Amino acid sequence: MEEESTGVKHVFPENPAITNLCSDLFTPDGKAAPHWQVLITYLNSLGSQELERRWQKARQIMHEHGAVYNIFSEKQEHARPWELDPVPFPLPAETWEFLEKGIKQRTRLLTSIYADIYGPQKLIRNSHLPPELFFANPRFLRQCQGLYSGETPQLHFHATDLCRFPDGRWRILSDQTQSPSGAGYALENRIILSRILPRMFHSGKVMRLAPFFKLFTHAFMEISGMEKREPNIVMLSSGPSSPTYFEHVFLSRYLGFTLVESSDLTVRNDSVYLKTLGGLHPVDVILRRIEDSFCDPLVFGNSSLMGISGLVQAVRSGNVAVSNPLGSGILETPGLIPFLPGLCRLILGEELLIEDLPTSWCGQPEPLNRVLTRINDSNNPVIIASAFAMPHIPAVNTKNLATEKLNSLALKIKAAPYAYVSREPMKPCSLPVWDKGALTFSHATIRMFSTAITTPGSGTALESSPSAPFTSQPSSPPESSMQQASLPQSNMQQSSLPQSSMQQPSLQQSNMQQASLPQSNMQQASLPQSSMQQPSLQQSSMQQASLHQSNMQQPSLSASKVHISLSPDKKIAVMPGALTKISSDPDTFLLNAGKEQGSKDTWCFSNDTVEYKSMMHHFTENLEIHRGSDLPSRVADNMLWLGRYVERTEGMLRVIRSVLSRLNSESRLDIIEEFPFLLRIMANLEIISSGLSGSDAGYNMKIIETEILDSMFSTQRAGSIKTSLQNVQRVAASVRDRLSNDSWHILGRMENDLTQFSPHRHNQISEAQELVNEMILTISAFAGLALESMTRGMGWRFMDMGRRLERAGHMITLLQSLFSSRGIPKNQEFEALLEVADSTITYHNRYRTTFQMEPIVDLLLLDELNPRAVGFQMASLFDHVETLPRSTPRPFRSTEEKITLNLTTRLRLTDIKELMSMTQEGNIPGLTEMLEFMKKGIQELGNQITQHYLSRIETEKQLRNSFAVSRSATSFILDTSGKTDHEV
């Protein structure tokens, strides 16, 4: 509305002085680059205000999708929303083609290295790779040796982080080869952007992401030669505590894989099974989102709760495929980087297409000396990082370290040089970023994704790999980045240093190095040694140095060639897009420090017209019709609790609302007849302490107010509204993949309410009452939508059972609170009861304004038509337990059926007059007994359902390791008669 009156303000300024920030945006003659021009024209035609408006809409959509980076982090109470910049990152067709080729090559190269390292280890035996990169590397999991006896296991999900640098070159920062995250966020970004900038996609030049995911799903269907038409594929998540849980949910839905956690899976007979309500279902393929060492507590000895005991053995038996293959974390070793150009020539017979960020491995004498010199050269800072990407050794830039720290770093490097790499500090290019209605510039990296596929798909991103090593060079890439194969290498070539210079630095500093570790020992020891020994020491270091140099420089001349070929039919597909991450601080990417500030959609332009495909496009094969009734037991349990928590919160809110409305009235508390009764309910529901009800303090306005506010806002109290809402959120988050988007939307609102829930802002009772009103609406809407939008499968049944159990229990507590004092309750008490029981209107419709015990108890206890009555809950529960899955058909009723039948029958056979007959003392023994009976029965029913259906959730725990005897034996005697034989 406003924008029309103010006119269109261009998004991109006419003559920006930003050429030096973003070399890609303008051509050397100062014109916008063609791939940017399209975007600039379009965004300028929209204008700043319209873009801002659309961006706000995008944020809204993401909020509704629940796109967050972390749902329940330990430190923050609330999740960080996923940030998307509305200005995409366009990649011209030539760049995309170059990157695609380079990534494919890299995936093939890493796959070959994996196959060799966990197989014959020819690369180590023939000295193409230094063994310490693996022997000293905690990521090298010896338990995975020979795990895959047959075919080379493929990297089905490989992510590569790249940057474009001001020299126009793309360089690779790192690879993610275990369980890379980000593809789901890239997909979410595309979905959002295609909604706010639809016209850009109609032009038909931006490549679609959907075909890649189609190939990806196909790849999973065909993994490990499974010939099943519908293999059972699961995505193994670490659960809602994972920072990327949103993506787990999003991707598993999109790909159609069941989202599971470790406790959902079990290994029997060397096969993996999913624990469901109906029993154990075999699992064929696991797409894992947890790291190698967390996958199997039995084999990797990790004491965390994650992992599936026996998984490694199941993989070894070939009964399940895990992707990426176990142990693939070894490929994330930064120490490998300097060797990649040589390995690429050796294994694939190709030059490495995309170079890495210049990286030196300190395990070689020359780079080590160079690094040690540079550490003290403040004019020439360098990044020092763990060669094995160990989290406890974070990457540091020497320019950020004080002298003291630099010295201790140098000592650490000298003690174990093989554990460190140095990397060149470089600033990645910047991109224009939309920030508060105007463009600014931020540094950017992109994460690209590739997958190994078995059969040719229809996607454009396909290319067969060479079938034999040492094939001729592929057609030259469109960009000139091949000329300089790799920096570390060229540095090494320049510095064929004389012998002395290799040892000198360490000798000079030898008083600094106290640690008697390999390197230092050698040198220290050599000092007092006879001259006979010295040459051999020097020789050894020289050999060591020359060994790797020669390999890297002239691999084709190497005496022992390594033949590691991929199966000829293996192909790699690259996602024609990427997750662009932006930050104003370049250290974010190189040091993994600082904060990522957001993301961008990445557009790969095609020279051909891209066929339009819906993002939610589904496969062409006919899917078999499922009326799934099987649910993982853990999900059923969470559903049950979700139903319970929602109902419990609603019940509490209704009681609190009734109390608040009386506190807000003009009457004094001591003349409100029903007030003690309301306090009694609150005490019985454990909303307030029981001491308050029935004492004089119960009439003290100040005390009551404090108590009520506390019962709403306190996070310390188990029974507070805030705690209950947090429970709802926690449980809902863990079954997020089962809830509709609309339910999520409401849950997002509830989170908003929760944030506003602060006793400081709502210290007025009247404001609290408004808030409670809103909360009741929100939570009722959530419960209604969650149940209404769900198929009437087992998930729905368990959620509704939770709800019915809780509601029945709640109503019994209300009735018990009313009839706990002798005599006929007062009219005001009846009225208050109907109010908190949400049955006022029904009662007045039936009985007008006369209050009597019998009709009220009938309406709230026995009635099967009143959705608030205990009778109604029992009838629903009876229906549910009858349909729960049975492992075997039985002639007899199950325990839970018996309990429900017993309770329902009892209610149905009740004569209300008899039940309510009052003794002379004013007691109603029939009702008291009845309520107690129902209360116990409902509790038992809840326990029984849990025991019968949900006990499979229990996870395996580790046994104590055996080594006990030498501890229990106090002493033992060694026979020393046959003393050691010596060589004579």
Place this chain on the structure above:
Amino acid sequence: MKYKISHTTRYQYGEPASISHNELYLTPRNTPSQRCLDRSITLLPKPSVLSQRVDYFGNTVTSTTIQEQHNVMEITAESQILLTPLLQPIPEQTQPWENVINTVWQHTTQEDLEAFQFIFASPMIPVGKQYAEWAQDIFLPGAPVLKAAMELTGKIFKEFKYDPQATTTTTPVETAFDIKRGVCQDFAHIQIACLRSLGLPARYISGYLHTLPPPGKPKLIGSDASHAWLAIYIPGSGWVDLDPTNNVIPTDQHLTLAWGRDYSDVTPVKGTVLGGGQHQLSVAVDVNQIPASATG
């Protein structure tokens, strides 16, 4: 010399256990000095899955799954071993220890390359200054490697107190090193930590020790023990075993089960269980020499 070994591990559960996965390093490996003549592993209740394979270090590992409900799990490993002690190098005549480091870092032979991986820190054994310094007065420049290593064995034997109550299987090496107490596993780990911190290759050995009863008393059943010691690599000579718990070079009474970088690589029995509540663990080992006449 011929030995018969019986090793029973028993888990008694407080509540019924429904499924148990186990990995067992209970099959003696063949070594230059030892041949495993006969071996068997029996589980009660009967496992649904039982398979064997050779691990990264050449040990035989057994994977089993018990899937029936049980209150007790009993694992019995029995074997017969023929032990032919090898001649050991004369300690004083072994090469200077610095040469060992040098040779292993060059790893030009297959044996050297294999030994190379035993110089680094491993899951349970750290390397560090304090261990190297503790051994520095023994590993003087040019000292013959085996002589120095044996002196280190003696130093641990002398300065550490055998105290089964002081540590558990998961006590870190740092702690045992600080309190100067522990059992064979701790002593082996500590000596390995010292050797590796100096740059020398050392591996952990899990096995048994043949013991004799005090003079005049009968040998008690189940009185033997799981034992642990270590070996150091000397290029040209191979691996030489060292037992810091008893201050000897093992010859004819140490029976090898398996070796690895540390205890975590070759834990005799490890497993996970579903259900079971609290459990009690008991182990009984018998190592008996078979008289020469019986060997035929």
